Amino acid sequence: MTTQQLISEIKRKKSFLCVGLDVDLDKIPEFLLKEEDPIFAFNKAIIDATHQYAVAYKPNTAFYEAYGLKGWKSLEKTISYLNKNYPEIFTIADAKRGDIGNTSSRYAKAFFEDLGFDSITIAPYMGKDSVEPFLAFKDNHTILLALTSNEGAFDFQTKNVGQQELYKEVLETSKAWGNSENLMYVVGATKAEYLADIRKIVPNSFLLVPGVGAQGGNLQDVCKYGMSENIGLLINSSRGIIYASNKNNFADAAAEVAMKLQIEMKTILDGIH
C-alpha cells in the first residue's frame, strides 16, 4: 500500500486509528479457548467489529511467538484474513527486527513477501545496512523506532549525541536512507511534547504513536504537536480496545471503544480541514 492510499483511507474513514492485536490467551474471553485457533478467532471477531473505525492493524509478533508454531500459524491466518477481506487496511508487523544486511533481507522476505505485511517496525541500533533491506521493498514501509513509550526510552534514546538527543540523531540520519513514502517512525505518545521537535526534523513522515490509552498518552496532545499537513499520524491502541470486555460481548465492547476514538479523530480532522 502506498502512503497516498493510506492518506486517502484516513480521509475516507475519518480515522487514523491503528488497533494493536496483542493477544494474550489469559485475557481473552474463556469461551474462545474451545475454538481450534482461539487467537485467530479472537482477532477475526475484533477485526470484523472494529474495521470501519480503524485504518491499520498491528499484531506484535512477541504475542504470537510466545505460542510457538501455533502462534505463528495464528499470525499467518490473521494477516491473510486482513489482506483478503480488508485489503484497504494498512498492516503493521510490530516485530522490532534488525540485523546485519544479509540477515535483515531474510526478515524482510518473511514479513513482506511471505506473510504479506505492508510494514514492519525496526530497531535502529545496527544502522543503515540493517534497515536498507526493508526499504528495498517498493510499496512496503519501514517503521523505525525513534522514541519509544516505555521508561527505558530515557536510558539511551534521550541521551545527547553531540548537539541533540539520540532519537533525533536517528531521525536526522535515517532521513537520508529513505523518504516519507517508505519510512515511518515510532514515537511514544507518553511524550507528546516531544512531537513538535520531531516534526521539525521529519515534517512529512508518518508517525506510529503507541501508548494512547493503557500506556497513558493523550490523543488531543498528540494531534496538536504531531499532526502533519497530510495528517501523518497512526495512533495505536491495543489493550484499551481489544480487552474492553472479556465477556461474550468482547467484540461489541471493542467496537465501542474504537468508535469513540474514531469520533474523537473525526472531530479533530473536521476541525483542521
Next chain:
Amino acid sequence: MTTQQLISEIKRKKSFLCVGLDVDLDKIPEFLLKEEDPIFAFNKAIIDATHQYAVAYKPNTAFYEAYGLKGWKSLEKTISYLNKNYPEIFTIADAKRGDIGNTSSRYAKAFFEDLGFDSITIAPYMGKDSVEPFLAFKDNHTILLALTSNEGAFDFQTKNVGQQELYKEVLETSKAWGNSENLMYVVGATKAEYLADIRKIVPNSFLLVPGVGAQGGNLQDVCKYGMSENIGLLINSSRGIIYASNKNNFADAAAEVAMKLQIEMKTILDGIH
C-alpha cells in the same frame, strides 16, 4: 546453563567456538532438499560433525522465520536436538529482540521456556525495562548488542554520548541491570582493537564475537584484546563453517574448518595457562 558450567566446558574442550546455524536452502547441498525437513537434516549433520570442537550453537532466527511455519518447526527441532543430545552445549537464539516490558516477557517465555534456549541476543535501544524480563530468568543469559560487526555500527553505536561512544554507554549503563553471570555482550570481531576498551568496562563479562571468518575478523587479535581471566569469549563462525562445502561431504568439510579453529583456540588457551 550457568556461566561456570560454560567456562568448564571451554576448558574441557579447549574451545570457545560457537557455530552459527544460519541455514539458507540455496546454499545447502542439493541432495538434502529431498529430506522432509532439509534445514533440520542439515543442522543435525553439522552439529553431529562439529560438536566436539564447539561449545555453543547459534541459530539466527531470521533464517528460520524466512521459511514461515516450516522454518519455525526446523528451529524447534534443532534446539530440541541440541538439548537432548548435547546438553553440555550452550545455545544462543540470535534473535535481536527487545520491546516494552510486558512484551519482552513474551519473547523471554518463547525463547527460554518454550524453545529451551540458554540465551538470546537483545537490542539495547529500548533500555532497561526491555531487557529486564530476559534477565529475570535464572540460569539463562541475555546477550546485549554493544558493538556489532556491520558497517552500520558506525551510524549510531560509535557516536559520542557525552564523554564516550554509545556502545560504551550501553555497556556502562547495562552493567547495573545484571552481572557477568547473566549478561553477555555482542562485540564484532571486525574491530578487535575496540576490545581492550570494552574490557575496561566489563572485565568479566562474556563477549559473543561474530565476524571471525566470512566477515573478516582475526582470532589472534580478538583473543589478544578481548580475553578475560575466565576466557570470557565465544567466537562465532557461521558461513565459514557450515558452507565449507556444498557437496556430499559438507559435514566433514564443516568439521575440518571447526577443528582448525579449535586447534588455534587450544594453542591460545595452552599459552595462557
